[in-house]
Amino acid sequence: MEDYKVATAMSPTHYLDHAKSFLKQDSTSSLISGGIAGAVSRTVVSPFERAKILLQLQGPGSNHAYNGMFRSIARMYTEEGWRGLFRGNTLNCIRIFPYSAVQYSVFEKCKQLMVQWSPRESNMCTDGERLIAGSIGGIASVAVTYPLDLVRARITIQTASLNKLNKGKLAKPPSVIQTLRDVYTHEGGFVALYRGIVPTTLGVAPYVGINFALYEKIRNYMDASEHDFSNPVWKLSAGAFSSFVGGVIIYPLDVLRKRYQVASMAGGELGFQYRSVAHALVSIFKTEGFFGAYKGLSANLYKIVPSMAVSWLCYDSLKKAFSEW
Template identity: 75%
Template sequence: MEVSAEQINTGGTYEVFKRVLKNDSNASFLAGGIAGAISRTVVSPFERAKILLQLQGPGSAQAYHGMFPTIYKMFRDEGWRGLFRGNTLNCIRIFPYSAVQYAVFEDCKVLIEKYKTTPLTSFDRFVAASIGGVVSVAVTYPLDLIRARITVQTASLSRLMKGKLARPPGVLETLREVYQNEGGFFALYKGIVPTTLGVAPYVAINFTLYENLRSLMDNSPSDFSNPVWKLCAGAFSSFVGGVMIYPLDLLRKRYQVASMAGGELGFRYNSVSHALVSIFTSEGFLGAYKGLSANLYKIVPSMAVSWLCYDSIKDWLAHW
């Protein structure tokens, strides 16, 4: 049977594509992006509930109370679409965010190993993951800011601000409004300092704990390839990281929306230190953890699913 030139070319293209994806860095990028998009879609209602709870400042009327009541209120006020409001933008943001995070983490580990004669330590992983967190924030931050704005503008919190919108704002509309009315290009990076201060240690703790747990399991009689182990390890590592850095996560969301409607949400901050002091003094210790339960409901299953998807996709690509 003769093989046509078209079949040869097609086969050659397929092999090139296969080799490209089997490259460890490319595989990490693709697996990380897919894992991030899947995991965030699964927990989208929790993500939006967390943001709404975080943004109830001391001057607000407390439109939301508790995570599940908040989700119910979102559904009652906006229908099922309200549960996933901003998720398309979140997936567009989270794919490069997660992809860059995992790929940079893996590449940094390889780079560190090059200059070491001993195996990677927890500190090495911590540094690699921190770099991954910083780079991923820098690449995708404007989308994160716009998503936070859209979340507020379509929710009951918008009633606290002048000019309640008759329809949900679009991504480009919100982007243009921020750019034109709040300071141009740099306005799109408002809040990036507290975001980076929160994301870098969270990613570092999460990734380091997960890899250490995986190393322990690899050296134990148990089979870590079991998805349950991956889910449990991912859940535990994200829980620890989430609780430790939560006040900074709350702070970054407030920075992102503080200038909306003349600051009528009830908070204005001059700096990161001023913001933290203000939150603890005006809202108490628990004020710095407002929305924590909703955050844990989001990040724990999200990172559990993300690590499971990431490892599974990378294993599949390695054996493809």
């Protein structure tokens, strides 16, 4: 009986020690830190995210109600109030937590395996290995969360003034469950939930690879120099620069991803229907010109640059806090 009392009295400390040990594991800390960093960063830039999507979805058949990033945000606020600025953000955070968690943890695990499997004197990955690890992380994160990304794109435009989808009336957007049910029932079953995953993967994989590899390149350079990379300003700057470079390079595929996700809505009244990735790219450049493939780029950069800057700052800070706890 006395032993039981002692064990019970010690259990809170015992569990706390186990929790600390669990969080100090690299895979666990990467997973949790990545998830929190993703949710925080996306909430910060939610208005820019929605403005970018609306600009991307204005195909040749739309009325181009949205023009310019800040004017688009102002229009959203005027028509829908402050909630319009964060339309779909709750779903985005639900999606982005596992998305970002998987992305960071797979990236770290791939680097670890590459070091273990490749005979070398240094325990550091090469730039090429970081690029590959980041790309694998991007592919894994897309595979895990893609149906939620598709639903978020659908909900984002439900109340927007995009051609005939909204004839001057602010409709209440359907729920996540209802949207999933409608897509599954009316658009081809389980396969329909992954419509657009090919262009999404083609865009996300190189973007994450470039972003992660470039950030770590800058971080390693700063660590080797006399500068103190622990300063939040350096982390924010490195995250912003790496996301800017990756975002500009792969942006046309991001446009393609969003259009694939909503192309079957309203019988194609948004002005585009694509048979394949190649057909989509040719159609965009042919009917909308070179800049058609970069429609919404400025809004995208306003979104991803501060988003990834905040994400990297949160991720590195949380990882350090878990390791020192």
